[in-house]
Amino acid sequence: MSLPGGAAEVLDAAVVVSVPLRVRFRGVEHREAVLLRGPCGWGEFAPFREYADDEAARWLAAAVEAGWSAWPAPVREVVPVNATVPAVPPERVPRILDRFPGCRTAKVKVAERGQTLADDLARVAAVRDHLGPDGLIRVDANGAWDLAQATDALAALAAYGLEYAEQPVAEVGDLARLRVALARAGTDVPVAADESIRRAEDPVRVAREHAADLVVVKVAPLGGVSRALDVVSECGLPAVVSSALDTSVGIAAGVALAAALPELRHACGLGTAALLAGDLVADPLLPVEGALTVDRAGQARQGVLEELVEEHRADAATTAWWHRRLERVAALLA
Structure with a gap:
């Protein structure tokens, strides 16, 4: 699996967010994630920071599936x-x-x-x-x-x-x-x-x-x-x-x-x-x-809302870190 269409366009449109937790969990106090938008909806790329790029590639594949592919039909509602x-x-x-x-x-x-x-x-x-x-x-x-x-x-x-x-x-x-x-x-x-x-x-x-x-x-x-x-x-x-x-x-x-x-x-x-x-x-x-x-x-x-994205948009340093990671992992996925 690779990034559909123009990979550069998808990467440029990626949005990095940092959402606070109510209680420290798994050693983190903010959940950082990258949002990708495709024709089928939004996908989320959020491997924990300590995960290596090869492991993170599976997380990106899941985000791409969410944005660009249909999910299997449900058997329960x-x-x-x-x-x-x-x-x-x-x-x-x-x-x-x-x-x-x-x-x-x-x-x-x-x-x-x-x-x-x-x-x-x-x-x-x-x-x-x-x-x-x-x-x-x-x-x-x-x-x-x-x-x-x-x-x-x-x-x-x-x-x-x-x-x-x-x-x-x-x-x-x-x-x-x-x-x-x-x-x-x-x-x-x-x-x-x-x-x-x-x-x-x-x-x-x-x-x-x-x-x-x-x-x-x-x-x-x-x-x-x-x-x-x-x-x-x-x-x-x-x-x-x-x-x-x-x-x-x-x-x-x-x-x-x-x-x-x-x-x-x-x-x-x-x-x-x-x-x-x-x-x-x-x-x-x-x-x-x-x-x-x-x-x-x-x-x-x-239904991701722009005003909530803006409320939780990550700072410049965090955004730059995730964009670099996303580019590396996208190259592996390709």
């Missing part, structure tokens, strides 16, 4: 979503969950650098108190635990009834070994693979090596909606669609993917616009009654 709880103290949990009206599933960040398992337990306990016994809780360690730490931590966290643990360890081999260790210990916590899917040269390896019970897929890191659908099909495991901390422009692509999956058993991590203190569309993709709709996602794909 409504996509249930989960709340997302960053690594905050337990007293802040209720206020965060209240930003996700109707969501009965919460993903909770754990294994944050500088924090302890006691911090994780307190946060998850606060989520359980707020959701009640019928709410679903999943935890996300972003691969920060080693095998022994993950085994011990999940044994302790299992007391709060976990739906699954997302990327508890970094390596695929350790994911497989962790599943065995949890079974031997009688710890009933399914394992989901995230980074081992979206940052892998071989995303199907987790299925081949029985390293996960389900997969977490994100449109941008996998190169677009169509490619992500292929990955889910090749893995043959239940899938959860998640955001890469996108604005509503990027989340629209996630909704398109979730709506096109043949089967969707779990709430998706597409409510993360609630973590942003601003957005770029008139109707941000915030959960309503715990869900997003295909119709609203389509409106977000088309």
Whole structure:
């Protein structure tokens, strides 16, 4: 895939924005992104700064798909979503969950650098108190635990009834070994693979090596909606669609993917616009009654507002950095 039409014209029209977050998340306080506009709508190019250009090329392919290609036809019109709880103290949990009206599933960040398992337990306990016994809780360690730490931590966290643990360890081999260790210990916590899917040269390896019970897929890191659908099909495991901390422009692509999956058993991590203190569309993709709709996602794909772009336009230095990166990555994509 390459930039359609005149690449120079597309690059010249790219708009760089910096949207503040309500709570520091993934180590960032502003979400930086490049907006591209094509005949089918807007695309978002927003690989995190630490990602190398070759990895970022998949994010650009997804943005080009959003702007210049039709997405697969939906098989459902409504996509249930989960709340997302960053690594905050337990007293802040209720206020965060209240930003996700109707969501009965919460993903909770754990294994944050500088924090302890006691911090994780307190946060998850606060989520359980707020959701009640019928709410679903999943935890996300972003691969920060080693095998022994993950085994011990999940044994302790299992007391709060976990739906699954997302990327508890970094390596695929350790994911497989962790599943065995949890079974031997009688710890009933399914394992989901995230980074081992979206940052892998071989995303199907987790299925081949029985390293996960389900997969977490994100449109941008996998190169677009169509490619992500292929990955889910090749893995043959239940899938959860998640955001890469996108604005509503990027989340629209996630909704398109979730709506096109043949089967969707779990709430998706597409409510993360609630973590942003601003957005770029008139109707941000915030959960309503715990869900997003295909119709609203389509409106977000088309409906970036100039006044909101101006409000969140990045400064000159940030804009120049992203334009240089976009030119390099576009050359790789070509």
